Amino acid sequence: MNGDVLTVSVVTMNAAWGQKEQNLNRIKGFIECAGKRGSDMVILPEMVLTGYDDVAETPKEEKMQARLAETIPGPATDEIAEMTRRYGVYAFLGMPERSPEGLYNSMAIFSPEGLCxxxxxxxxxxxxxxxxxRGEEPVLVETPWGPVGVSICFDxxxxxxxxxxxxxKGARLIVNCTAHAHCHGRFMAKASLEVASVMNGVFIASSNLGGPDLTNWFWGGSSIVGPSRNKREPHYYAGIPFxxxxxxxxxxxxxxxxxxxATRFLVQNNEAGYPDFRPDLYSRLYSELAQTPPFCK
Known part of the structure; x- marks a missing residue:
């Protein structure tokens, strides 16, 4: 297996709001098709298992997200893990997670060995x-192509x-599961992913919900963007941009x-022999901010 070259699939899916079993069947179908096409990784959207939209007036414990949330591992992730083992693929997808402390907007991540x-x-x-x-921990997924970073939408x-x-930390590929809707406007998502790809010299594989949910209409725009021959411009390798x-x-x-x-500018030394990226300086500045309202607890 080559440590640089891999095949990635990103999916735009119109999740049916509140219809978990229907959505799970379609998720499994996309994973199967990606595997049959030879993909090494398949990325699906944020909250794709249940749909995204919130009903503000519904009490928290009665919300769709609360009713349909599952533990991870749980019944839905067990079924998906079976698919990734069968087809030898990595899969990334969004769902509401139930834990002892409460609910999370989570990404379940699978390897060819199952939930990872x-x-x-x-x-x-x-x-x-x-x-x-709110979650508290970043996640780097170890793969044969090096570490893969993951984030969800607003992140x-x-x-x-x-x-x-x-x-x-070494990632050359970032996975973004997202639920970007018309109500969020038509500027930030496309611009930020393109700039992030150029600024960091990395590939970004992004999968978005598409079409109607309960009250929102989602943009779709699932795509793979990364470095081009001109290092100051992004290139779209697959998908339809936002x-x-x-x-x-x-x-x-x-x-x-x-x-x-993936050039990963942050870790490259300049002519003076050190990286321009300054985590030592930033950590001092952020530590100061963390002690200042409104950021201190």
Whole structure:
């Protein structure tokens, strides 16, 4: 197995709100098809198991997310793990997770051996705090192609610290499971992923919900973006970028990518012999901020 080249599939899926069994069957179908097409990894959207939208007036314990949340591992992830073992693929997908301390907006992560990790979304935009707790831990998934960093939606678009941490730790590929809707506008997601790819010299595989949920319409735009011949510009290897015609149509997009093109500027030494990236300085500045309202607990 080559340590640089792999085949990745990203999926735009119109999750049926509140219809977990229906969605699970379709998730398994996409994993099967990705495996049969020779994909090494398949990425599905945020909250794809249940649908995303919140009903504000519904009490927390009665919300759809609470009713359909599962433990990880649990019944749904057991079925998905069987598929990834059968087809020898990695899979990444979003779901509401039930834990002893409460509910999380989580990403279940699978290897060809089955369930291998769980990432809990760290940054929660409205309306997610209506039902979910914030995660606390980044997750790097060890693969034959090196570590892969994972993030969910808001994590990727507004908080570059997480992606930069992953890149500094050796990631050349970032997985973004997302639920980006029309109500969020038509600028930030596309721009931030393109800039992040160029700024960090990495590939980003992003999968979004597409079409109607309960009250929102999701953009789709699932795609694989990464370094180009011009290191100052991103290149789309597969998919339909956010906001372009047809981007919200359901489908799977596949590309073979060469992670050897990932330059990872953050860890490269300049002519003076040290990296320009300064975690020592940033940690001091952030430590100071952490002791200052409104950030201190």
């Amino acid at each position: 990790a769980v990432y809990r979304k760290i940054h929660l935009p409205q309306p997610e705090p209506n039902w979910a707790l 990727s678009y507004y908080f570059p610290e997480l992606m930069r941490y992953y890149v500094a 906001y372009e015609d047809g981007c919200d149509e359901e489908g799977m997009y596949t590309a073979t990518i060469d992670l050897g093109l």
